[in-house]
Amino acid sequence: MGHHFLLVEGVNLYANIYDTDQLSVIRGSSFLYKDAVTHIQKEFAADLEAVSTGASSGLFCLKMASTKAIEGIAEAVTQSLRTHPQFRHLTFLVEHCQAGDILQAKRQLWAQLHFRQLRALTLTPDVFEGKHTSRDEPCELEGIRIAANRTQRKVQATLDKPKRHLSLSVFQRREYGRQQKQSYYLNGLSDDLQNRLAKYRFVPDIETLCENPAYGNLNGKMAVIYIDGNGFGKRQDSYLQKAIGAGQDGIAAQQAFDDCIQTWRNQFLEDIITKMLDGKLPDAVTRFSEDEEDGGGNFPAIRLETLLWGGDEMLFVLPAWLGTSFLQQFFTHTRLWELDDQQQEQFTHAAGIVFCKAKTPIRIIQNLARKLAERVKDKYGRDKDGWDYLVLESVDYPTRDDLDAYFGKRYGTALQQSRPAGHPSAPNWQVAEASLHRLLGDGMLPIRQLYRIVDTFNSNEPQGTLDWNGLCDATQETIQEASLQEQAEFQMLRTLDGANRTTVEQELPVMIEQLFALDMDEAKERAWCWLHLLELWDYLIPAKGAKP
Known part of the structure; x- marks a missing residue:
């Protein structure tokens, strides 16, 4: 008979996360996608067992003790996401199937998911509470949804900034991003580090993150780093095939694989934050005065912004003077990752890093960093760690997705053709x-x-x-x-x-x-x-x- 499986998948991620350049909205959107999966895991714990969870995806199986039909549970999960005051502003698909093993289930669920996506309309989710009038105006941050009642907020915490009318979606995501900013890092960190972090905050905005006149021409510049795992899905499937072939439980093997990856990522975060607090990454801590909306007070603040976390993909924003060292230390840390699957292949990553002025639109820069990482995968290789960079000294940036064309314009055809497609992680x-x-x-x-x-x-x-x-x-x-x-x-x-x-x-x-x-x-x-x-x-x- 096999097992009944259910997949919750966030879709249209980049359109929903990066529809504004406001950092709290981006952060809140990213965190909400991840927390929606956790919400489903907790709300339906009596019937569903979590098999694999990531930054925007959750794979579950129906518990043997459950007396409910998977069809009814799938509908209840869908309704839970649709009616939740925050998750309803994002887009999810829910699929279910019956399969003999987890590999078969994953293939079937992904096929169903892609088929539904092809048939679905592409719309911007908008929830409006109240009556529409002829005077309704668009949200002043993303310009598509209708600005809702009672959602005026100062987008930056300075007295000379006027309040702005926000859509309910942007308002909710921004509030969530502000509320979760300080506590989101605590999950997975050691008790000792959590106790240390109680005395700190994370910087509230890009300007504070990048400001340090002592660094001269690096003052007011940021490093945006996008990192993606190479072939983690294939490595995972190979691990599961061997486990199933050896008579082991495929579901337990999937859970063990996920636990390993998450433990390694948490260890990296623990290591890098500890180095920031200990001064081993220079000037990674500053001070700022919290505005009244967040409780007030003056605190030491860590110069780190995490906009994507929890799956194969990661997105970080740091001051420009910390970018190179942060990236190389990530590679140094992940070089030690080993899985007990009798394979000699190393877990590798591709990364793109963009150095630019802090006022450059973050949605543009994150896309460039992502395109750089994709270029590294395609042209440098997926069997080793690799990275590439862009340095944007002005507000000019590539306006097309074709980086080769941009490099040709920047360096000339001859140099562009010989430009390396990627660079290795420093062995030491x-x-x-x-x-x-x-x-x-x-x-x-x-x-x-x-x-x-x-x-x-x-x-x-x-x-x-x-x-x-x-x-x-x-x-x-x-x-x-x-x-x-x-x-x-x-x-x-x-x-x-x-x-x-x-x-x-x-x-x-x-x-x-x-x-x-x-x-x-x-x-x-x-x-x-x-x-x-x-x-x-x-x-x-x-x-x-x-x-x-």
């Missing part, structure tokens, strides 16, 4: 970071000379025949026959004194290979070494007192 970030500080932070590499090297690319395609040793051993006479790029590289090396030159010649190829997987013996790959260093200079080695 502490060692790489120390090398970066010696080479860049201590002024060994002269940045003006790097600009002169890059200037040669404006009129000529990067080219040359000298490898790194040949370049280091060249003389004023032999370099005359070399390419313009190689001549500029030679001049850069000539400006270094003996000890610094030796350090650069020895350490730079190693550091570049670790950070970007580039071969300094190839002129075209050296070209991207210089470009990466110039674009990421401030973000690789953030320094206080940097010139604005």
